[in-house]
Amino acid sequence: MPEGKKAKLTDERPPELDLDVEGFSRNAPAWSPCPLSRLPAEVIGRAQDVGIKVEGEERAGTYFQVDHSVVFRGVQKALEGKAEMISTREALQKYGWVKDYWWKIIDVDQDKYTALAELKWDQGYFIRVFEGQKVDLPLQACLFISRDNLNQNVHNLIIAEPESEVQIITGCTIHPDVRRGLHVGVTEFFVKKGAKVTFTMLHNWAQDFDARPRSAALLEEDATFVSNYVCLKPVKSLQMYPAAYCRGNNSKVRFNAILYGVGNSRLDIGSKVVLEAPGARGEVITRALASDSAQIYARGLLVGEREDARAHLECRGLLLSDDAFIHAIPELIAKAKGAELSHEAAVGKIAEDQIRYLMARGFSEEEAQSLIVRGFMDVSILGLPPALESEIRKMIDITTKRAL
Amino acid sequence: MLKIKSLTVETAGKKVLNDIDLEIPEGEVHVLFGPNGSGKTSLIMSILGFPNYRVVSGEIWFKGTNITDMPTDKRVKLGIGVAFQNPPAVRGVKLGVILSQLASDEVDKRRLAESVNLPPEFLERDLNLGFSGGELKRSEILQVLAQRPDFAIFDEPDSGVDVENLEVVGRTIEDFLDGRTGLLVTHMGHILRYVDVDEAHVLLNGTIVCSGRPTQILGQIMREGYRWCERCPKARKPS
Numbered sequence: 075m076p077e078g079k080k081a082k083l084t085d086e087r088p089p090e091l092d093l094d095v096e097g098f099s100r101n102a103p104a105w106s107p108c109p110l111s112r113l114p115a116e117v118i119g120r121a122q123d124v125g126i127k128v129e130g131e132e133r134a135g136t137y138f139q140v141d142h143s144v145v146f147r148g149v150q151k152a153l154e155g156k157a158e159m160i161s162t163r164e165a166l167q168k169y170g171w172v173k174d175y176w177w178k179i180i181d182v183d184q185d186k187y188t189a190l191a192e193l194k195w196d197q198g199y200f201i202r203v204f205e206g207q208k209v210d211l212p213l214q215a216c217l218f219i220s221r222d223n224l225n226q227n228v229h230n231l232i233i234a235e236p237e238s239e240v241q242i243i244t245g246c247t248i249h250p251d252v253r254r255g256l257h258v259g260v261t262e263f264f265v266k267k268g269a270k271v272t273f274t275m276l277h278n279w280a281q282d283f284d285a286r287p288r289s290a291a292l293l294e295e296d297a298t299f300v301s302n303y304v305c306l307k308p309v310k311s312l313q314m315y316p317a318a319y320c321r322g323n324n325s326k327v328r329f330n331a332i333l334y335g336v337g338n339s340r341l342d343i344g345s346k347v348v349l350e351a352p353g354a355r356g357e358v359i360t361r362a363l364a365s366d367s368a369q370i371y372a373r374g375l376l377v378g379e380r381e382d383a384r385a386h387l388e389c390r391g392l393l394l395s396d397d398a399f400i401h402a403i404p405e406l407i408a409k410a411k412g413a414e415l416s417h418e419a420a421v422g423k424i425a426e427d428q429i430r431y432l433m434a435r436g437f438s439e440e441e442a443q444s445l446i447v448r449g450f451m452d453v454s455i456l457g458l459p460p461a462l463e464s465e466i467r468k469m470i471d472i473t474t475k476r477a478l
Numbered sequence: 479m480l481k482i483k484s485l486t487v488e489t490a491g492k493k494v495l496n497d498i499d500l501e502i503p504e505g506e507v508h509v510l511f512g513p514n515g516s517g518k519t520s521l522i523m524s525i526l527g528f529p530n531y532r533v534v535s536g537e538i539w540f541k542g543t544n545i546t547d548m549p550t551d552k553r554v555k556l557g558i559g560v561a562f563q564n565p566p567a568v569r570g571v572k573l574g575v576i577l578s579q580l581a582s583d584e585v586d587k588r589r590l591a592e593s594v595n596l597p598p599e600f601l602e603r604d605l606n607l608g609f610s611g612g613e614l615k616r617s618e619i620l621q622v623l624a625q626r627p628d629f630a631i632f633d634e635p636d637s638g639v640d641v642e643n644l645e646v647v648g649r650t651i652e653d654f655l656d657g658r659t660g661l662l663v664t665h666m667g668h669i670l671r672y673v674d675v676d677e678a679h680v681l682l683n684g685t686i687v688c689s690g691r692p693t694q695i696l697g698q699i700m701r702e703g704y705r706w707c708e709r710c711p712k713a714r715k716p717s
Contacts, residue, residue, distance in 0.1 A: 428568045432576075449568065452570050
């Protein structure tokens, strides 16, 4: 833990989402390392639902953690010496310099979940892409919880060395028998000069499950960081506010989120972009769909600290039920002349005239709704390679089809 | 094909159509003239059965079936197609996706788009989002072409269309309506330079006040305006 920092298990922001962290179990028998294909069918099935591939060919590397145990990690042979994928515990033992990246852009005392990740830390993945390496296939990581009411606290570290390029897909999910639990995931990204990281995270929890991801990214000169978040399944409460610090000139960050609130889910999701250098660019795009009695808070904060820094925030929310609720909270802070920050937010129900119009083309009311919803959950905002985009589109199609 | 009998319609508590009688036999194309606000679009919405257009009295028959209480999509499936005057933008729904769903068999969407002078990029664009006035008209016509209804209604296909595209739009409609049944709605009548029609009707204050030969009626309107129709001693009054 950095000097002068103190991890506390008492603090909570925002207060209405407070959780009693002591109420979750910390007791999880160890899982032995094994190839993914030897994992129980329920584990594989759920992992596949969040984009994890069991066969190796479609992914350049894999990290798979069940509860508190690392069951698999490594990259394809061809990638050895180009990229590395191990657990963060191993990485801290293997390289003395890793501690220079540990808790560097997220405060360990930010709240009680960061404290939990420090005081009761259960592994996490370390990804390093070597200088100048462009990894063609995505790397994948799965953080899996197999026991009811378990607390899992991971701390991940991603370092993209100068001029490197990588796609990462992370799926966080649970065994079908798990009802309750708490997942805390701290992730620190370092995107070095000219590097590009596209990070896509899919969550699939349960109606009584809580999740508190905590992540931040530091971008050097000409670096690009794209963070995609997709949550289509119920969750009791999910709160996160990832941050990106564009420290290098002309660095670019994009946060995209596709959220679907179902049941009694409460999603409180924001993104913070801090433009600390001239020429820095930021974009935050959120699509939030709320049905049943789901509550979605879509936050966003753009901070322009330097001249010629530009960022835009766009939030669109669609309500499918009278009991659902979407609150868009965009914030802009300009601290320098010439910083251009803008936002647009639109929240509402499906417009009746659009339904009627599509019905006048022969679609039934349900078909018209489904066309509009499918179009609303626009996967192309994620900027993914075609194969990954079509995988995620399929997941969204299945979910929204069920919903309508 | 279409038979409207003594139709009176209200929207938002206001009477917008009053005792309309209109018959369009199979294979004929009619034109409906009328100034802005006379009820032309209300008549189309009523033929489509949009729920905010409430039928107070009268009936609408299509292909021998009373469709007065039929939901919109069912009427469309029976063979009614409409090119709207002011269609809403539908974000996220691509024009190309709609065309694929409308066409019963595999059509060459690109060629169809080119036939109405819309570049193929439009197929990837969100339906009507950011389209100019002329692009909207052509996109609407394009959708009707893909849909291939037995009875097609074109609502003001000539308004807001520039001269070059008026010819494209006009000839496309003329080709399409060849051997079909249709209703053209226009208040300026420009489209009639390209499309042959069998009969004209004039709608004023929600009532069809006269019907007759298209050239004669259009000529009269061009010379004297719709104010003449209001004064016309032969104008039909609602019963």
